[in-house]
Amino acid sequence: MAMAMMIRNAAASRRAMTPISGDFGGGLRSMSSWWKSVEPAPKDPILGVTEAFLADPSPDKVNVGVGAYRDDNGKPVVLDCVREAERRLAGSTFMEYLPMGGSAKMVDLTLKLAYGDDSEFIKDKRIAAIQTLSGTGACRLFADFQKRFCPGSQIYIPVPTWSNHHNIWRDAEVPQKTYHYYHPETKGLDFSALMDDVKNAPDGSFFLLHACAHNPTGVDPTEEQWREISQLFKAKGHFAFFDMAYQGFASGDPARDAKSIRIFLEDGHHIGISQSYAKNMGLYGQRVGCLSVLCEDAKQAVSVKSQLQQLARPMYSNPPLHGAQLVSTILEDPELKSLWLKEVKVMADRIIGMRTTLRESLEKLGSPLSWEHVTKQIGMFCYSGLTPEQVDRLTSEYHIYMTRNGRISMAGVTTGNVGYLANAIHEVTKSS
Amino acid sequence: MTSSEFSSSSSSSSSSPSDRRIGALLRHLTAATDSDNLSSVYASPTSGVSGGSVFAHLVQAPEDPILGVTVAYNKDPSPVKLNLGVGAYRTEEGKPLVLNVVRKAEQQLINDRTRIKEYLPIVGLVEFNKLSAKLILGADSPAIRENRVTTVECLSGTGSLRVGGEFLAKHYHQKTIYITQPTWGNHPKIFTLAGLTVKTYRYYDPSTRGLNFQGLIEDLGAATPGSIVLLHACAHNPTGVDPTIQQWEQIRQLMRSKGLMPFFDSAYQGFASGSLDTDAKPIRMFVADGGECLVAQSYAKNMGLYGERVGALSIVCKSSDVAGKVESQLKLVIRPMYSSPPIHGASIVAVILRDRNLFNEWTLELKAMADRIISMRKQLFEALRARGTPGDWSHIIKQIGMFTFTGLNPAQVSYMTKEYHIYMTSDGRISMAGLSSKTVPHLADAIHAVATKAV
Numbered sequence: 068m069a070m071a072m073m074i075r076n077a078a079a080s081r082r083a084m085t086p087i088s089g090d091f092g093g094g095l096r097s098m099s100s101w102w103k104s105v106e107p108a109p110k111d112p113i114l115g116v117t118e119a120f121l122a123d124p125s126p127d128k129v130n131v132g133v134g135a136y137r138d139d140n141g142k143p144v145v146l147d148c149v150r151e152a153e154r155r156l157a158g159s160t161f162m163e164y165l166p167m168g169g170s171a172k173m174v175d176l177t178l179k180l181a182y183g184d185d186s187e188f189i190k191d192k193r194i195a196a197i198q199t200l201s202g203t204g205a206c207r208l209f210a211d212f213q214k215r216f217c218p219g220s221q222i223y224i225p226v227p228t229w230s231n232h233h234n235i236w237r238d239a240e241v242p243q244k245t246y247h248y249y250h251p252e253t254k255g256l257d258f259s260a261l262m263d264d265v266k267n268a269p270d271g272s273f274f275l276l277h278a279c280a281h282n283p284t285g286v287d288p289t290e291e292q293w294r295e296i297s298q299l300f301k302a303k304g305h306f307a308f309f310d311m312a313y314q315g316f317a318s319g320d321p322a323r324d325a326k327s328i329r330i331f332l333e334d335g336h337h338i339g340i341s342q343s344y345a346k347n348m349g350l351y352g353q354r355v356g357c358l359s360v361l362c363e364d365a366k367q368a369v370s371v372k373s374q375l376q377q378l379a380r381p382m383y384s385n386p387p388l389h390g391a392q393l394v395s396t397i398l399e400d401p402e403l404k405s406l407w408l409k410e411v412k413v414m415a416d417r418i419i420g421m422r423t424t425l426r427e428s429l430e431k432l433g434s435p436l437s438w439e440h441v442t443k444q445i446g447m448f449c450y451s452g453l454t455p456e457q458v459d460r461l462t463s464e465y466h467i468y469m470t471r472n473g474r475i476s477m478a479g480v481t482t483g484n485v486g487y488l489a490n491a492i493h494e495v496t497k498s499s
Numbered sequence: 500m501t502s503s504e505f506s507s508s509s510s511s512s513s514s515s516p517s518d519r520r521i522g523a524l525l526r527h528l529t530a531a532t533d534s535d536n537l538s539s540v541y542a543s544p545t546s547g548v549s550g551g552s553v554f555a556h557l558v559q560a561p562e563d564p565i566l567g568v569t570v571a572y573n574k575d576p577s578p579v580k581l582n583l584g585v586g587a588y589r590t591e592e593g594k595p596l597v598l599n600v601v602r603k604a605e606q607q608l609i610n611d612r613t614r615i616k617e618y619l620p621i622v623g624l625v626e627f628n629k630l631s632a633k634l635i636l637g638a639d640s641p642a643i644r645e646n647r648v649t650t651v652e653c654l655s656g657t658g659s660l661r662v663g664g665e666f667l668a669k670h671y672h673q674k675t676i677y678i679t680q681p682t683w684g685n686h687p688k689i690f691t692l693a694g695l696t697v698k699t700y701r702y703y704d705p706s707t708r709g710l711n712f713q714g715l716i717e718d719l720g721a722a723t724p725g726s727i728v729l730l731h732a733c734a735h736n737p738t739g740v741d742p743t744i745q746q747w748e749q750i751r752q753l754m755r756s757k758g759l760m761p762f763f764d765s766a767y768q769g770f771a772s773g774s775l776d777t778d779a780k781p782i783r784m785f786v787a788d789g790g791e792c793l794v795a796q797s798y799a800k801n802m803g804l805y806g807e808r809v810g811a812l813s814i815v816c817k818s819s820d821v822a823g824k825v826e827s828q829l830k831l832v833i834r835p836m837y838s839s840p841p842i843h844g845a846s847i848v849a850v851i852l853r854d855r856n857l858f859n860e861w862t863l864e865l866k867a868m869a870d871r872i873i874s875m876r877k878q879l880f881e882a883l884r885a886r887g888t889p890g891d892w893s894h895i896i897k898q899i900g901m902f903t904f905t906g907l908n909p910a911q912v913s914y915m916t917k918e919y920h921i922y923m924t925s926d927g928r929i930s931m932a933g934l935s936s937k938t939v940p941h942l943a944d945a946i947h948a949v950a951t952k953a954v
Contacts, residue, residue, distance in 0.1 A: 102670065102791070102816055102817075105821065105828055107823070107827050107828075108831045135617055135618060143616075145614075161595070163587060165806055166566070203834075203837050204837040204838075207836055234831075271553065349616055352615075352619050353616060363552045370557045373560040377560045380688065382654075382657070382658070383808060385808070386808070387843065388806030388807055389807060389841070390843070
């Protein structure tokens with residue numbers, strides 16, 4: 068009885084409210100949507116390229132957009148070491164939740180790659196580290212952590228950078244500043260402007276650095292330049308956060324690709340690192356990565372790790388199991404690890420070879436421009452210098468897909484399409 | 500103190516490492532460790548300059564109250580210890596279970612050498628999304644037929660709730676979400692970090708160990724119109740207390756009359772009653788009235804895919820046009836969080852859901868798990884009756900799903916842990932999935948002990 072009255076009252080008060088009309092209890096179809104003011108979001112500038120590529124029916128189409136490795140036949144690759152690891156894992160009876168911090172084994176093996184097999188920091192347990200959802204997840208957790216524990220801080224981001232870096236720190240509500248990085252005239256590093264920005268930033272600022280194979284430019288500081296950057300960071304007390312998504316992929320040698328990090332560690336910085344296995348193990352879809360923060364001592368590392376876990380728990384509780392198991396299986400077995408290192412070198416070498424071929428092809432075509440940067444730059448991407456208008460022409464006239472900043476994913480270049488690509492680039496640039 | 504008192508194994512260019520270490524220790528020992536106590540201490544800019552950490556002021560966060568139970572259990576050397584903490588299914592032998600259909604699906608995936616490991620789209624595995632929507636809304640759902648549902652693959656239930664929460668915080672006009680009292684411990688944290696204000700509505704009645712329906716109706720009736728309301732689709736966590744179908748209908752009418760936005764957490768479909776359709780009924784009632792809602796699905800328990808983090812968020816909209824725009828905005832939430840979801844678990848689910856034989860086999864395995872839990876409830880109830888344990892323990896067989904809210908208080912829980920090595924969360928929630936015929940007597944003894952003592 069009381070319930071009926073309550074419902075009648077509710078109905079009466081509801082009728083008095085403006086936005087709701089229509090039959091109560093049944094026909095809510097006349098109600099408008101709560102979401103009608105939701106704007107259609109713009110397509111992601113990187114992932115939207117592949118969507119457009121897939122929709123193109125042209126047989127000549129070329130995808131040099133997203134940074135996913137392709138073999139010389141233009142096919143995605145599952146590494147042999149990964150297939151073998153999968154075979155070994157088949158029939159596993161373990162599907163329980165990982166701890167919030169993920170697979171401890173995978174994390175230990177991953178830290179060794181970044182910090183060195185014999186790192187004293189690992190021995191002294193000074194590194195707070197958790198498994199993350201690839202590099203994106205590591206950057207996002209660090210950004211959330213930075214917001215929570217250094218709430219007045221900002222993040223300095225290089226110009227240009229992977230577009231998602233801006234989204235990550237924005238959603239973490241950490242204000243962003245930029246620092247000079249790419250020099251359009253030389254298509255190389257604007258080192259003096261970079262150092263000026265580092266110097267002029269307030270003491271103790273947070274900087275995002277690409278450890279190797281800068282995305283999207285492929286332009287890395289030299290070893291000597293890294294040393295200078297490190298010294299200036301020391302003088303300014305800046306915090307260095309390294310995004311290392313391409314270890315092994317840049318030069319073919321993981322130790323060499325971690326050099327920038329090793330320099331900072333030698334110089335005594337307490338750094339943070341985001342690591343990803345998406346490219347160097349081809350585990351893109353598995354979402355496997357690691358976030359680490361070097362602390363003063365083991366006790367502090369325990370505290371920091373516990374706080375990182377507090378941020379992971381309300382985001383996804385604990386990270387996915389399968390990819391972590393693949394990584395552990397490969398890295399803890401000397402034979403599989405050795406196979407992996409070989410396969411990483413093959414991928415890196417193929418890309419280096421394609422850089423040479425692309426440059427030579429353009430020069431042979433008699434291009435009026437210099438294409439030296441194609442072989443000077445390193446890693447998966449080449450910052451071609453093409454303008455958005457030229458990129459649009461490449462897409463509409465030649466069915467070649469890349470991001471509008473002129474970034475070419477060299478991993479998508481093959482002996483089969485490099486001639487077509489060079490010709491198309493020449494056609495759209497020869498009058499510049 | 501001189502720095503030589505401390506081992507020089509760590510490179511330290513800080514000026515007073517000893518002082519810094521003592522400072523960190525003191526802060527750890529004396530500061531409140533409430534995990535929600537956000538430190539307002541700014542990093543000293545000079546700590547970086549002299550080489551100390553900018554995070555030196557951190558204190559250690561407390562253990563997660565649920566996951567921490569297993570940590571404590573693992574440390575216990577007793578041979579009779581019993582883990583009734585985290586809600587992960589165990590067999591009669593106390594072992595975790597990988598479903599047969601999951602094994603078969605995995606084998607199928609491995610044997611298919613054309614499979615690659617590329618990035619999924621931001622929305623995840625599209626086939627998985629479609630099948631998940633069908634599973635929860637029903638294959639004949641008008642909302643699906645009319646293309647009004649957008650579904651995105653997320654990281655299990657937690658991830659689906661978080662993505663949904665962030666979407667609401669960005670795009671919905673009311674930033675308050677009402678959650679049940681009590682609820683799963685992670686719910687308030689998820690929605691707070693998503694950017695919503697969290698309020699509660701009455702749910703559990705300790706005196707009846709059942710539903711406080713009057714309180715629920717009053718609280719939702721008093722909510723600001725348009726507010727979001729989190730609803731447990733079935734097998735309420737932690738209480739195991741669900742509304743009846745009649746009560747659900749009244750809840751639906753009240754919510755629609757006030758324009759309250761339903762956000763369903765469906766973590767136990769098929770696991771509660773043994774029937775996928777029965778456990779989805781409350782959600783389908785809301786969708787049938789043509790209104791909008793959000794649904795977070797998890798495959799952790801009902802497919803035993805805990806560690807693979809497989810779930811889906813569905814948003815039922817008024818029109819397909821709106822659903823398209825909503826999907827595009829969901830992508831903007833996901834991209835800066837983890838770019839795209841993991842492929843492995845979703846692939847397994849897709850193999851099972853798309854294959855008629857595997858699907859049927861799954862429903863049988865699901866029913867077997869649900870039946871075993873129902874049987875454990877009966878056995879525990881009988882065991883307490885046989886011991887003449889004082890009090891009304893009928894809630895053990897009235898409650899549904901993985902958990903029983905025993906009604907034991909923290910002191911009693913603590914006693915049971917200390918004296919009987921039985922581990923549960925301090926709110927008295929026990930995971931029935933962790934019981935077996937062999938261990939029921941031990942649990943009954945412990946409950947009997949605290950019920951007859953003044954603990």
